[in-house]
Amino acid sequence: MKKITKKWSERFSEPTSEIVKRYTASVNFDQRLAMFDIQGSLAHAEMLKKQKIISVADFSAITKGLKQIKKEIITQKFKWSVDLEDVHINIENRLTKIIGAAGKKLHTGRSRNDQVATDMRLYLRDVVDLTIFQIKTLQKETLNLAENHIMTIMPGMTHLQIAQPVSFAHHLHAYYEMLERDKARFQDARKRINILPLGAAALAGTSFPIDRKFVAKLLKFDGVMENSIDAVSDRDFLIEYNANASILMTHLSRWSEELIMWSSPFFEFIEISDSFCTGSSIMPQKKNPDVPEIVRGKVGRVNGHLLSLLTLMKGQPLAYNKDNQEDKEPIFDVADTISDTLTIFAEMISKLTIFPNNMEAAALKGYSTATDLADYLVKKGMTFREAHGVVAKVVKFAINQQCDLSEIELKSFQKFSKLIDKDVFGCLTLKGSIESRKHIGGTAFNTVKAALKQAKQKMRK
Secondary structure, three states, X not given: OOXXXXXXXXXXXXXXXXXXHHHHOOHHHHHHHHHHHHHHHHHHHHHHHHOOOOOHHHHHHHHHHXXXXXXXXXXXXXXXXXXXXXXHHHHHHHHHHHHHHHHHHOOOOOOHHHHHHHHHHHHHHHHHHHHHHHHHHHHHHHHHHHHOOOOOEEEEEEOOEEEEEEEHHHHHHHHHHXXXXXXXXHHHHHHHHOEEOOOXXXXXXXXXXXXXXXHHHHOOOOEEOOOHHHHHHOOHHHHHHHHHHHHHHHHHHHHHHHHHHHOOOOOOOEEOOHHHOEOOOOOOOOOEOHHHHHHHXXXXXXXXXXXXXXXXXXXXXXXXXXXXXXXXXXHHHHHHHHHHHHHHHHHHHHOOEEOHHHHHHHHOOOOOOHHHHHHHHHHOOXXXXXXXXXHXXXXXXXXXXXXXXXXXOHHHHOOOOOOOOHHHHHHOOHHHHHHOXXXXXXXXXXXHHHHHHHHHHHHHO
């Protein structure tokens, strides 16, 4: 077998040990950058031809060779080698074997430092576009479910205690709004991802007359990085993406927690489809909400990668350091995790079974219209602090009598305040409570309906 000579090996007097090869090689995981590496190389080659740094013949050979390599990778005929360290050298080595000396000219005017930075930005740009699409898909499923449950009443909670009645659609709309912020964060981050580092070379730029803006246009970048040192050493865009992913996963974890609770026998608000649950190996009656539990668990994984990237960068001097090889596996895993999570979550939401009667029955517990009684007294002329005290006494009376506020007789009400009249019962019903909150952002049925309509119109833009 022919001995493989590394591109940089002439400087060294003894070979790299086998364990160091394995320890420092990245090809086992960075080969997923192959298509982006080829994409960047094609653009770089075209620029070299345009600037007359390489000949038209060399450019044609390089283009033909790279397209052949792309086909070999897609058909899984490409042979990856740990001896060649990474995706870039593997491809360059294969290119040279296919087209000869012309393949060695491709690397003119660039370094692996700006090459990998470019590949990661191309990769992450695609990932972010997919993430945004998948968030929109989940938003659509959320809105579809909400539209069917505008009139469904559920208990709104604070401190996990029944607080006030709300429309179930209003509750779902809250998650839509969280996702809207998530989407906006990824859209904004894309602007900082989509800046070209190629042309920075190792760290100081290159003496060749390159045209960076031409390459940026070919690769559909919005511009070029203005400082060559920053271009090769910056990993802010990866950290920002991971931070956004952590916030997204936190939102999905909170939602998962509610799905888990709501599906339990203590709530029975919903049923999660069998396809997202498993049983018990010992208890035949069990139906475990595995998917939302796994979602909740994977947040730690994504958050851990964020800490890993922050720690990776915190002590690095400028410019590029080998440490940065460790940026890829965390990002690849985060990308896979949120893509799978968003796909599964959207399908799970679309297949939920809702039990409106159970939700409404729960909303009747816990004196959820107590605030409405206080508001009623304020409208009659009492200060809110006075009204708060009066209603607290009314609730205590209802607890002792084991009845709901709406079941208290008028004469009993009037023992607490003469301001209370027979019209009080209208504000003590669940629907009356909900319908009274007609302002923007409130839970009144028509207000929620209008909010969902506005959300759908926004998504069509």
